[in-house]
Amino acid sequence: ALPDPVAGHRLHARLRLTDAGSVNSLSLRLHCSERTVRAAIPSVIEMVTDPLPRTSTGKVDRNRIKACVLAAEEERARMPRP
Numbered sequence: 001a002l003p004d005p006v007a008g009h010r011l012h013a014r015l016r017l018t019d020a021g022s023v024n025s026l027s028l029r030l031h032c033s034e035r036t037v038r039a040a041i042p043s044v045i046e047m048v049t050d051p052l053p054r055t056s057t058g059k060v061d062r063n064r065i066k067a068c069v070l071a072a073e074e075e076r077a078r079m080p081r082p
Helices: 025-033 062-078
Strands: 002-004 008-010 012-016 044-048
Touching: 002 062, 012 062, 025 044
Parallel strands: 012 044
Antiparallel strands: 002 008
């Protein structure tokens, strides 16, 4: 979960696709909505083809992913708007 000024936190999913274009965020949201409560559905679904960062034990490094997402959001916030 990432900090959110309105809701307190929000879910952000980063998925590694092995076959680019094999799935889209709409189909993933539909899949989630059929299987879980609305509050558990990520507000952002990001699909990447690069490997996800791993810890020394081989688990997905959620802290590094969170840091990357927050850094990218800060960078976008600093960019001038047209």
